[in-house]
Amino acid sequence: MAGFEKPAPMVVGVENNQGGRLAVRWAAKEADRRGLRLRLVHALDWPLGAERDPDMRKPWETWSGIFRRAGERALEEARSLARDTRPGLRITEALVDGRPAVVMREQAASAAMVVLGSRRLSSARELMSTGNIVVPVIAHAACPVAVVRAPEHRGDDPRPLNPEAVLWGRDVLKIPIHDTWWQTETGCIMIANFAANEVRPGSMGRPVPGATAAALARGADGRAEVVDGKVTTIDEPGVEGELALRAGWPSMFRG
Missing domain, CATH: 2.30.38 (Luciferase; domain 3)
Structure with missing residues (x-):
């Protein structure tokens, strides 16, 4: 469970894609406007079935370290993006083990607002795709949820x-x-x-x-x-x- 901060922070889910970057920028501006700190959260999720992949011959500890370093890089890039957007913003960050939807629902318990990126998918496709954070979080979050939508994409x-x-x-x-x-x-x-x-x-x-x-x-x-x-x-x-x-x-x- 996420720790409580006073006043409650603006929490944004960090993803290394266009929707995630837009969400960080929007959250930084909104947190600054409200006088809140910005909390960057990246869920460290081991891919389901990866341990059965014959191509993955490295020990568990090695792959765990690789994914953790990737998560740390994502947070570092998000922090830099937020500082470029609002230089004086107070920022905290967290690398949390767990499925993204579960992690963000837990973060919502102590947040003023949760901000997520989206790719303009329909609700059904959002739910069925691996980017299924938006619908489950909105359905169960204990605080308002803002979804920052990326521009329309082709294909x-x-x-x-x-x-x-x-x-x-x-x-x-x-x-x-x-x-x-x-x-x-x-x-x-x-x-x-x-x-x-x-x-x-x-x-x-x-x-x-x-x-x-x-x-x-x-x-x-x-x-x-x-x-x-x-x-x-x-x-x-x-x-x-x-x-x-x-x-x-x-x-x-x-x-």
Whole structure:
């Protein structure tokens, strides 16, 4: 449970994406306007099913340290963003173990307001996606919740389904849910959970035969960073990047 601060602080959920950054900026301005301190909170959530991933051969302690350092970096960047927005603002921060929705509901018990980022998803898609913080927090928070919405985006939502939705299908429907990723422009499904492999809740799967996919490091403009004509792939788990496909997949338009 979150500790109580007097007066109650403005609490903002820290996420390393556009919606999260907009939420930090908005929360900093609102906290300054109200004369409140700003509390930055990042939930340190171990990905469901990660311990069963055959690609993860490192000891638990090593991966735990990697995710914790990623969370510390996210808080550091959020603190810098908040200070740039309102230089004189009083800021505290917390790296809290637990699922994001649960952590933010607990934080709401001692907050003047909770601020969250969103990606302009419908309520149903917000609930079913891995970014399912907004709907559960609004439904159970003990204080007002402000949702800062990112600009409209084009294309399908690139995030995998909420792991709980996949487990619900397994337990209630008695069938596996095979999440996939594709866009109209790709011509076919590009990433999928194959029938021959165990479904990993929270994962869209692997590239289909003939497709090569990778997450690329972003530059200051939020796009894939290109240095001397080259991009950098992300190998560290828990780091957000740009999903990219190598040109030449079988269904690629060539007209």
